[in-house]
Amino acid sequence: MIRRDFFKNGTLAVLGTSLFSPLSSAAAILSPTEEKAWGSAKNIIFMVSDGMSTGTLNMANLLLERKEGRESKWISLYRENKVVRSFMDTASADALVTDSAASSSAWGGGVRVNNGKINANADGSFNTPILQKFKNAGKKVGCVTTVPITHATPAGFCITNNSRGDQSEIALQYLPLQFDVMMGGGNQYFNPSKRKDKANVYAKFEEAGYQIVRTKAEMLKLNNKKPILGAFDDDALPFTVDHANDPALQDRVPTLAEMTVKAIELMKDNANGFVLQVEGGKVDWAAHSNDAPGLLYDQIAFDLAIEKAIAFAEADKNTLVIITTDHGNGNPGLFGDTDSNKKFDLLQNFKHSNDWILNSIKPGFSASSLIDMIAAAQGYTITNDEAKSLLVHYEKLDGGGIYNNRKLPFELFGQLQEKYTAIGWASMEHSADYVELAAYGPGSSLMKPFVRNTELHNLMLNATGTKI
The missing domain is CATH 3.40.720.10 (Alkaline Phosphatase, subunit A)
Incomplete structure (x- = not known):
C-alpha cells in the first residue's frame, strides 16, 4: 500500500508540476x-x-x-x-x-x-x-x-x-x-x-x-x-x-x-x-x-x-x-595535500594553454624539444618518458574530446599535468x-x-x- 501510494502521489506530483508551473501566467500568485x-x-x-x-x-x-x-x-x-x-x-x-x-x-x-x-x-x-x-x-x-x-x-x-x-x-x-x-x-x-x-x-x-x-x-x-x-x-x-x-x-x-x-x-x-x-x-x-x-x-x-x-x-x-x-x-578540482599550493601556484606564470602546446608539435618533434617547449610555456619539466608518451599519439592521432578535430592527446596531457599542477579531472564530458x-x-x-x-x-x- 505504501509503495502504491508513493507511485500514485509521484505521478500526481509530476502532473501538477507540468500543469501548474509556478511561473506560468495561469498559476502565478505573486507575493x-x-x-x-x-x-x-x-x-x-x-x-x-x-x-x-x-x-x-x-x-x-x-x-x-x-x-x-x-x-x-x-x-x-x-x-x-x-x-x-x-x-x-x-x-x-x-x-x-x-x-x-x-x-x-x-x-x-x-x-x-x-x-x-x-x-x-x-x-x-x-x-x-x-x-x-x-x-x-x-x-x-x-x-x-x-x-x-x-x-x-x-x-x-x-x-x-x-x-x-x-x-x-x-x-x-x-x-x-x-x-x-x-x-x-x-x-x-x-x-x-x-x-x-x-x-x-x-x-x-x-x-x-x-x-x-x-x-x-x-x-x-x-x-x-x-x-x-x-x-x-x-x-x-x-x-x-x-x-x-x-x-x-x-x-x-x-x-x-x-x-x-x-x-x-x-x-x-x-x-x-x-x-x-x-x-x-x-x-x-x-x-x-x-x-x-x-x-x-x-x-x-x-x-x-x-x-x-x-x-x-x-x-x-x-x-x-x-x-x-x-x-x-x-x-x-584541486586535489592532494602535499605540495598542492606550490603546484597550483605554477598556473600564475603559465604563458600558454595545452591547446597551444599540442597544436605546436610538428612532425619529427623530439622528446627534448617538447620538454623544452612545455618548460617555456608552462614552467615545469616533464620527464623524457612522459614526452615520448605524448609524441607517440601523433603517429596514430587517436585523442578524444569534442573540439579536437586533429585527435590530439588532450586527455593524456591533462592526466600528466595533474602531477605538476595538482588539478585533476573526472571526465571530458x-x-x-x-x-x-x-x-x-x-x-x-x-x-x-x-x-x-x-x-x-x-x-x-x-x-x-x-x-x-
Whole structure:
C-alpha cells in the first residue's frame, strides 16, 4: 500500500508540476515582493560561463587570490551579499546531462527540448526565442561570445533549428532578424572563401544594412546607427592565456569584457532598454580538452566581463544581471595535500594553454624539444618518458574530446599535468550537476532558491514586464 501510494502521489506530483508551473501566467500568485519586482527592470544582461563546473569557479577564485591578491567578482558578489543566489537544474527533455543547445533553448524558448535541438520540439513545433520576443517589444538585443556567434548558446536565444551543427544555416537565419549586436568568432560561416556553398554571407548582411567588423580596432569605432555583425576569428577566439601573451592577437581580437562594454555602449540609450547575452564559451571548450590553463584564464576573462556588467548595472539602477552556466563539464578540482599550493601556484606564470602546446608539435618533434617547449610555456619539466608518451599519439592521432578535430592527446596531457599542477579531472564530458545561478538588480527577487532552467525564460519576461 505504501509503495502504491508513493507511485500514485509521484505521478500526481509530476502532473501538477507540468500543469501548474509556478511561473506560468495561469498559476502565478505573486507575493508583495514579487509584485514589486514585476516590470522593474528595463535592461537584462544574461551571462553564461559555458560548461563551468563548480570546481572551475572555485579554482579561478583561488588563482586570483594567490596571483593578484583579490577575489573574483562573482565570489565577491556572494561574499558581499549583493545577489540573490540559487541552484539550477540543467536537464534537457531527453537527458539528465544536457548539451548547450538544449540548455540555451530552455532559457531562450522556455521549454526543454532534446539535446542537439535549438528551440525545436519533438513533435515538430518550435518555441519563439526570447530575443525575438524582446526585439518585438521594442528593446535592442544582442549576443557576444568567445566562440562562433552561430554556436549553440547564442543561437538558443535567437533562432530555431533542428540541428545545432548547421552553423552555416544559422548564420543565414540571423540575417532577417536585424538584431542590434552579434559579435564573437565564426568567420568561416560568413566568408565565401570558407563556406562550402561559397555564398558571400557578409555581403548579404551588408546589403541588409549591417555594419561588419573583423578586428578589435574596427569594433571600437562602431556606432549604434545600424545593426552589427562582428566575427574576429575563423572559429572560436583564442584562449585567454594565449591571447594575453601574444601582442598580435591582442591588437586584432577583443576580449569578452571589451565586447561586453562595447555592446552595452551601443544599446544602452534605447528608450525601451536592451537585452544582452554574454557567453564565455571557451570555458566549455577547455573543459572538453582537460586544459587547465585554458579553462581558468578564460573563467577569469569571463569574470572581468561580469565586473563590467555589474559596474554598468550599479550605475544604471535599471538593469537585471543574471550570472550562471548551462551545465558542468569535466568536474575539475584541486586535489592532494602535499605540495598542492606550490603546484597550483605554477598556473600564475603559465604563458600558454595545452591547446597551444599540442597544436605546436610538428612532425619529427623530439622528446627534448617538447620538454623544452612545455618548460617555456608552462614552467615545469616533464620527464623524457612522459614526452615520448605524448609524441607517440601523433603517429596514430587517436585523442578524444569534442573540439579536437586533429585527435590530439588532450586527455593524456591533462592526466600528466595533474602531477605538476595538482588539478585533476573526472571526465571530458558534460555533467548533470546542478549549477550556480546569481541575479543582481531589479527583478532579482523573482529568483527562487532552486529553479528549473526553463523558469528563467518567464523570469526575464516578468522582470521587464514584457507581455507576449
